[in-house]
Amino acid sequence: GFQALDCEGIKAYVAARPQLAKHVGSPDSSGSWQVREIGDGNINFVYVLEGPAGALCVKQALPYVRAAGESWPLTQDRVRIEAAVLAEEAAHCPQHVPALYHFDARMCIIAMQYLPPPHGIVRKGLIEGRMYPLLATHLARFLADTLFHTSLLAMPSDKFSANVARFSNVEMCRVSEQLIFTDPFFPAPRNRHTSPQLDADVATLHADVAARLAASRLKVKFTQQRQALIHADLHTGSIMATEHTTFVIDPEFAFYGPMGFDVGKILANxxxxxxxxxxxxxxxxxxxxxxxWLLSAVAELWASFQRRFCKLWRQHGAKGDACSASLFDTASKEGSAAQQLAEQLFMAELWRDTVGFLGIVMLRRLVTFAHVADMDSIADADARAACERRALHFARHVLANAAGVSSVQQLCDLAQAAWQD
Ligand code: SR1
Ligand code: MG
Structure with missing residues (x-):
């Protein structure tokens, strides 16, 4: 049966499996291996093993939420999802996904490529003041490649339906539905906001009919729309990067959902x-x-994502082997114009979803369970409250008025205006 392991247990587990041990050193050398627990997320325990042959990253899912303890049980099937999604993402975008070496359903363990320093969690780097010149381009590529290739634009409907079933992740989705779309509008038991200066803003949010209506529309979309295999937790804590490389990790919330949730979540962060x-x-x-730089990254990410996604759509359509992707013969002038129109309509809807999702995702990180260290680590209480309030008002505005934010430039202008407030 399942057993929760500590550092020594993880070492013994790896040493007993030659295919894993080879990444660290010979099992005989395991006495000299260094093991440390490095998980800083809300959900799992993550270990790094280092030895004479190299290093390995091992993740174990316990039957509860790490940040809440045993009072909040959580499905361990999330490890199966994570393993399957890492493999699927790697099939479409290997340069931005860590290599998966091992999945153990019984012990709820996966092992994967260790990303050595100077790789680091992007959220931490940003808080330290770092900038990542290639982050936007790399994430745009990751998003376009994974979202396009897992959508109906790239495969026939029988394969698509099988994928939707394979990546069903109901319990993890319910966590997101509750925390992201519902709790911001109620004094839910797990809610908290860090700064008491925000008491009145939070009370106003609880009575905000327009914001709540927008959130319920998005919740329906999140729950119903089977558009592509989305990562579903694409925040800056789920990305490891250097100046030159970017890896997306932690897809345990992944499922077939709306593309705008992934794009919106990363922009929100x-x-x-x-x-x-x-x-x-x-x-x-x-x-x-x-x-x-952060605003320019927002603009670049969306522009680059759009370009890449439409390029894939045209390339794939030209092969004529899919369903909706091959609606138009882009070799002809008329077909090319029709394809362009299809792209514009698709992107207009996706942009509106993206804006709404980014609004609700920002809000929840300020007023419900599981905040972001970007805000919480600000030492000066008044400075922190001022930052949080500007973010809250901006998020509420774009959530309730998503249809009126017609371009990424307008989004950036709104952010700048809210910052100057
Ligand atoms: C109980 S889970 C809270 C949050 O942590 C994860 O990283 C997800 O972002 C989730 O919403
Ligand atoms: Mg995570």
Whole structure:
């Protein structure tokens, strides 16, 4: 049966499996291996093993939420999902996904490629003031490649339906439905906001009919729309990067859902950091450059994603082996114009979803369970409250008025105006 392992247990587990041990060293050398638990997320325990031959990352899912303890049970099937999704993502975008070496359903363990320093969690890097020149381009590529290739645009409907069933992740989705779409509008038991200065703002949110209506529309979309295999937790804590490389990790929430949720979630997290920048400013580094870079990353990510996705659509359509992808023969002038129209309509709807999702995702990180360190780590309480309030008002505005935010430039202008408030 299942057994929760500690550092020594993980070492013995790996040493007993030659195919895993080879990444670290010979089992005989296991006495000299270093093992440490490095998980800083809300859900799992993550270990790094280092030995004479190299290093390995091992993740174990316990039957509860790490950040809440045993009072909050959580399906361990999330490990199966994570293993299957890592493999699926790697089939479409291997350069941005860590290699999966091992999956053990009984012990709820996966082992994967260790990403050595200077790789680090992007959220931490951003809080320290780092910028990642290739992050937006890489994430756009990851999103376009994984979302396009797992959608109906790229495969026939029988294969698509089988995928939807294979990646069913009902219990993890219910966590997101509750925390993201419902709890922001009620004094839910697990809710908290860090700064008491926000008491009145939170009370206003609980009575905000327009924001709640927008959130319920998005909740329906999140629950019903089977558009592509989405990562579903694509925040800056789910990304490891250097200046040159980017890896997306932790797809345990993945399922067939709306593409806009992935795009919106990552944009939301870049914008949360944008609003947090002032709270981390020092005389030596006023964070002006980082703030500007974050907005340019938001704009670049969307533009680059759109380009890449439409390019894949055209390339795939030209092969003529899919269903909706081959609606138009782009070799002809008429077909090409029709395809362009199809792309515009598709992207207009996706953009509206993206804006709404980014609004609700920002809100929940400020007022429900599981915050972001970008805000929570701001030491000065008044500075933190000011950052949080600007983010909250911006998020509420774009959530309730998503249809009126017609371009990524307008989104960035709104963010800048909210920051200047
Ligand atoms: C109980 S889970 C809370 C949050 O942690 C994960 O990283 C997801 O973002 C989830 O919403
Ligand atoms: Mg995670």
């Amino acid at each position: 870049l914008l949360l950091m944008y609003f947090a920048c002032d709270g981390h400013a020092t005389e030596a580094d006023p964070r002006t450059q980082q703030r500007e």
